[in-house]
Amino acid sequence: MNDWLKRFLAMLPYIGLAAAVFLGCWSFLRADSYRAQTDLISNQISEIQWLSSQAREKIAHVTGYLQLPKLTEDQQRQLVQNVRLLDFNLNTLLSLNYVESFLNTADIGRLQRALETVDKEILPLVEAGNQCDEALARVLAMEEDLFRVSSAAVDHSRTFSETARIETEAAKNRLIFAFALGSLIITAILIHQRIMFARRKDRHLRSFSSLFAHMTRTRISALCLFLQDLNSNEKPDPEMVEAARQAAIELDNINDGLMKISYSGRNAGREPLCDILETIKLERSCHIELRISPAACVLPVPASQIGLIVDELVRNAEKAVCDTQNPKITINAWLKKRYFRRPRLVLNVIDNGPGMNPDVLKKATDPFFSTKAGRHVGLGLTSCSEMLKAIAGKLEIMSTSGVGTSVQIEYPLKA
Structure with a gap:
């Protein structure tokens, strides 16, 4: 499958969610606008x-x-007043700029005829005061036209009310559908993210396990070679003994690291970051300076994972400064806050060792690569990097030959 198609399929749920949100907002605004218009x-x-x-x-x-x-x-005065009020009402009705939207041409024609009848026939007859019978005949003829106009307005009102009710119900149904569709898409996204996270975690754990298996195999091979070269009549070569001893120490450390990782997921204990770093500082023989921000100092973090990674970084730094005058190791810690994203804990281990040239720096996280000719004990930068990937973190190394090395890790925190 092409990369662009994979990216499109990955983005499809989010596009659907955006469409559902847009449809919901549009339905809501449409319904509100329709209510105002109604x-x-x-x-x-x-x-x-x-x-x-x-x-x-x-x-x-x-x-x-x-x-x-x-x-x-x-009574004559009241009669004239009522006729003039009738004329005013008809004039007002015909002057409405929206009357043509509710009355058809025939009804508007009836209103115009009624107004003309009142102005030119009924009002002059009533004001004359002596032609009531003729005025009555004109009024009775006009009453039928006004009755039809009023009936048409009532019928239109009923039709409009029913149409408005149906349209309102349709808008509600569209809104409910949009929210239901949005909920479905959100659920699908959450399931998809959960599956993808599980796959990434499984992939990193497999890589991590494979790395430890290879590291263990090389140490076992070294011990086997030492045992094959043993001769009861000859004293073992001191270099071979030292290599075997180092291999045994490395195997013990590898096993200890595996045990810590194995139980780190079960161990719900979280400790303040400053306590973890203080413990590491007391256990190391080299001088370590801690620079921890107030927010990061009291931050509760998984003691097993963070302690294991930082301890390994400090071990590497100690080996780097072992031949340096005035060796110094600094651990910086602070929080990186980001908008709309989870904050991250940033830890930076800096040493003033000889540093690394660009070629060595590129291979620093490669498995089994070392500048100490196999005398390295512990997890290694490769394993630290793999462990950080498994918990959605990252590791970055910056080094300048003759100046020193800085290893920075970022650990995602719970929102």
């Missing part, structure tokens, strides 16, 4: 219905006055 339209429909009902109410008042046998002066 409120606006409902208010507009309510205003049309209210003006229509007011017009019909005025028509009822006008009809009642016109049906009286004889009008008093006060």
Whole structure:
């Protein structure tokens, strides 16, 4: 499979998650916008219905006055006032800029005819005061048109309310679907990350175990050669004895390291970093200077893992400064905080030894590579690097020939 396809497949769950989040946000904003639009339209429909009902109410008042046998002066004044209010209501209704959105052409035509009837026929007849029967006939003919307009507005309101309810339910369903899809994708990502982490951890542990197996095999081979060269009639060569002794010490240290690693996952004990580094300082014969930031000093870390790695780095530093005047080893520790990512503990072991040239520096983490002709005891930089990879950390070596060496490790902390 091509690299770009692998990267695409790895990014696919995150793309799906982003799409689900976008869909959820879009549905939410869409639903909120639709609710606001629905409120606006409902208010507009309510205003049309209210003006229509007011017009019909005025028509009822006008009809009642016109049906009286004889009008008093006060009744005549009330009649004229109601006709003018009817004219005002019809004018207001037709002047609404959104009336055409809710009433069809026929209904708008009925309103225009009713307004014209009131302005040109009913109002002059009522103001004249002596033609009530003719005015009543005009009012009754106009009442049918206003009844149809009012009915159309009510029907449109019902249709719009039902449509709004359905659209709101659809928006809710889209939102629920988006959240469900997002939850599914998040779950898939978590499962995928868990599987990938387990695979990486297994790969590093296999590499780590293979490295220790090779290291053990070379020491056993050295002991076997020593045993084959033993002769009961001759005294063993002192160099062979020393090599065998070193091999036995190395095997013991390798076994001790394996035991610590084996139980480090089970050992839930965490100790402050300063206690671990102080213990290492007391156990070493060389002068060690500790520079620990206040935040890192009280930080609880896995004692077995951190102690094993730092102890090995200090051992390497001691071997580097063994032939140096005024040997000095410094351990720096601080926290590296990063936005939106887990903080890291940074440990830096610096020595003032002879340092390494670029060619040696490139091979510093290679298995079985040593500048001490096989006299190295312990885990080695290779094993430290492999152990850090297994816990998602990293190791970086910086060295200048004639100046010294700095080995920096970064350990991820729990958020």
